[in-house]
Amino acid sequence: MAAVKPQTAKPVKLADKFVGLVQRIRTALVMLPFVLAAVWFGDLWFFGLIALAALVMAYEWVGLLKSQQPSRDRLWLSALLLAVLWFAYVSSATDGLALIAVICLFGGAVLVQSGARITPVLGGFVYIGWPMTAAIGFHQAPLGALIILYVLVTVWAVDIFAMFSGKIIGGPKLAPRISPNKTWAGLLGAIVGAMAVACLSYLIFPYFGLSQVTLSHMFTLAVGLALVAQMADLFESAIKRKNDIKDSGAIIPGHGGILDRVDGLVGVFIVLHLIVLWRGGSVADALWVW
Numbered sequence: 001m002a003a004v005k006p007q008t009a010k011p012v013k014l015a016d017k018f019v020g021l022v023q024r025i026r027t028a029l030v031m032l033p034f035v036l037a038a039v040w041f042g043d044l045w046f047f048g049l050i051a052l053a054a055l056v057m058a059y060e061w062v063g064l065l066k067s068q069q070p071s072r073d074r075l076w077l078s079a080l081l082l083a084v085l086w087f088a089y090v091s092s093a094t095d096g097l098a099l100i101a102v103i104c105l106f107g108g109a110v111l112v113q114s115g116a117r118i119t120p121v122l123g124g125f126v127y128i129g130w131p132m133t134a135a136i137g138f139h140q141a142p143l144g145a146l147i148i149l150y151v152l153v154t155v156w157a158v159d160i161f162a163m164f165s166g167k168i169i170g171g172p173k174l175a176p177r178i179s180p181n182k183t184w185a186g187l188l189g190a191i192v193g194a195m196a197v198a199c200l201s202y203l204i205f206p207y208f209g210l211s212q213v214t215l216s217h218m219f220t221l222a223v224g225l226a227l228v229a230q231m232a233d234l235f236e237s238a239i240k241r242k243n244d245i246k247d248s249g250a251i252i253p254g255h256g257g258i259l260d261r262v263d264g265l266v267g268v269f270i271v272l273h274l275i276v277l278w279r280g281g282s283v284a285d286a287l288w289v290w
Contacts (some may be wrong), residue, residue, distance in 0.1 A: 039139070039148050046139050046148075047089050053258060054081045054132050060248040060257045061124035064239060065117075073120040077128075080121070084129050085136060093137020093273065100129050131269035138272075141283040143208055150201060151272065154222070155264045157193035158229045165189025174230075179237040182230075190230055194222035205288065212289045221287070225268050232267025236260070 038049035058077040067073040080103060088096025104122050111118050138147045166186025174182040198218035205213045236259060240246065248257030272287060279286040 134273035161193030162190035198222035229264030
């Protein structure tokens, strides 16, 4: 009887690690001009982009939380988000955040009294409403388009560098129980990506009147934002793993849902808004001039 030869694992080719990347790049190239145009032209164009994204995110969030009454919760969450975003647009991001707090306070009391779940509506209201409100306020500030572009490019660089360094270098897992694909090498790559954007920003900011910006502060901020973006990514991954869901949606070919693509932005906008509230003054000075 012939001996059975033990099967050996086939070596994983580098190209196999990036399966689907071409589709993701194509999708990104199609969407990018619309995002940049909304940021550049601003005003109602940017508000429209934010409102549309918020509605899609609301739809995905309710599904992600496995609401027992998804149609009702999506309607309520969408209505609340549109109301607070419009209020922030015509008033200010600070007023918008105050309205979020008031609605959550009273809405939470009503839901607890009725025994209903809080997270599908009010959880999504905070998770989506706060960063979107901050984005509207940032864009309306002096140098608003530059601020939004800085945030977008930083988070994009974090995602791209993390993906490539994680797949190429590999190594120990960052949080295997939450996101098996994330590695410490990917986190290091995320920091490098954010610092690369910091260097570029330091070079171009003086042309916008920001001559007091220091490279050391830009590097410190870059490291912080890279960590925040990665932790925010892990937060959404934890929710998906808890509810046994792979993607928040399928609206973006090769990417999943909107929530899957903006989870890092959610965390970064919230943290930057907290910095602005803490330091006061103009948004640009609060973030970049220390």
